[in-house]
Amino acid sequence: MKIRRSARGFFGVVAVVAIVALAASSCSRAPKGSSGSASPGITDTTVTLGVTTPLSGPTAGPGTCTVAGVKAYFGAANAAGGVKFGDGKTRKVEIKTYDDTYDPQKALANFQQMVSDGVFAATAGLGTPTNRAFREAAIDEKFPQVLVMTGDPLFSTRKDSPWQLGFVPIYQNEGAAFGQLLAASGSQHKVAILAQNDDYGKGYVDGFKQAVAGAPNIQIVRELSYEATDTSVDAQLTELAGTGADVFFNAMSITPLTIASLQKAQQIGWRPSWFLPSNTSSPSAILTPGGASAYPGIYSVAFSKTPQSPEFASDPDVVKFLSDLKTYANYPSLPAFPHCAWSYIVGATLEQAFQKMTEPTRDSFMTALRGISGFRAPLMLQGTAVDTTKDGQPAVSTVIVQKYNGKGYATAQKFG
Known part of the structure; x- marks a missing residue:
């Protein structure tokens, strides 16, 4: 009898614990003010x-x-x-x-x-x-x-x-858009590439290369990389300038490095046309302090209107x-x-x-x-x-x- 009473008591405790756990679980899933099936972070209001x-x-x-x-x-x-x-x-x-x-x-x-x-x-x-x-x-x-x-x-x-x-x-889409525009120009161009050594840089370069593949007027003369943690890319810019490239494909995501690159290229007398990713092409924050007007062309891509543009x-x-x-x-x-x-x-x-x-x-x-x-x-x-x-x-x-x-x-x- 004692064993049976203990068994009933044990199972009773288990049942109570299970009910409490279920209630707690339901509370955690349903924020206050919402229905019981709502996900965390959303209520009726x-x-x-x-x-x-x-x-x-x-x-x-x-x-x-x-x-x-x-x-x-x-x-x-x-x-x-x-x-x-x-x-x-x-x-x-x-x-x-x-x-x-x-x-x-x-x-x-x-x-x-x-x-x-x-x-x-x-x-x-x-x-x-x-x-x-x-x-x-x-x-x-x-x-x-x-x-x-x-x-x-x-x-x-x-x-x-x-x-x-x-x-x-995606990065490939941006790189490809510029490559298509360049290939369609019909004129001969030498391209130098500097890319961030990660999926960001590689994606841009892959898209660009696919777009110019087979284009007889486009020659990629040198390709270098840098680390996102680098504080300077002066050495890479000096080497790329030595190629005589008239187009610079700069797949760079770091704002200070982009400004410094625009300034450095001018200091060493290299003034190619540039391609810059959409996230590092701000007219006021990057191009103006970088002296971008010194170059024959700065190109980027966009899908949104630019408030700075007079139009x-x-x-x-x-x-x-x-x-x-x-x-x-x-x-x-x-x-x-x-x-x-x-x-x-x-x-x-x-x-x-x-x-x-x-x-x-x-x-x-x-x-x-x-x-x-x-x-x-x-x-x-x-x-x-x-x-x-x-x-x-x-x-x-x-x-x-x-x-x-x-x-x-x-x-x-x-x-x-």
Whole structure:
């Protein structure tokens, strides 16, 4: 009898523990104010997004912009009453920011903090190494890491990265666009290449080489690399200048190095035409201090309007964008980096997904996000659009080659 009573008591305790554990589990899955099936970070009235990006250090300029743009977009949306979601509820969008200083270890720690903070999804953060640092952890957690500022194609391959989606064009697309323009010029050109020794630099170079392959008028005369941690590339520039190349393909992501490169080439008397990636081609932050007007041409690619360009000074999208930046992101000056505009477009794209998701879950959000096609978001250039339906491609895959005109950029109809 004692044994049987003990057995009943034991199983009774187990049952109570199981019920308590189940209740605790349900509480952890359902934020306060939401239905029991909701994912962390979303309630009936709010959804919380996280941005880990460099807010200090050498890449703080573009990093700060990735926060400012998305805050500006949703600040305006919240002020207008919030975003109407596909499940019929209207929610305010809250943004939590985390500084990773462009350090992968800090980015991983920030992701872990996001999980602890109950964030619904990570978005807009800058950098390939930093976003890669927590990609696998996000997959394990089934945690969306979407519309991030990296051209790494891995983030847009659904089989390898089911909870990820890149935003900006992949590096290969940017490199190929310039290569196609150069090859189509018909005139003879010698090209010197300097690339960052990582997936970023290699992606740009691969795209460029594929585009000029077989073009009889293009000769690559020298190719060198540098490390992202280097403080100078003077030696590489001196060697490349000795080739007599009239075109310099500079796949560089570090702002101070890009400025120094523009200055150094002038000091040694080398004045080729340049190609610069979209994220290191800011007219005010890079080209003006670098003395870019000394060169016959500075080319880059874009998919968003440039507020500094006179042609967009009175553009309605740009006027509203600048007003929202000042009002809701405390960013009073004209943005020096395109990332402010890019993350504003990220906000518009996220709103499209929110409007389509029928349940307050991460699964429903990812399904909605991957179903956007032909969306011409505010600030996008004619001929570009958001399309998230193409496996292996980011949300934006089309770019327009532009030429620096001393103040901003204008569409480059031809090379030269």
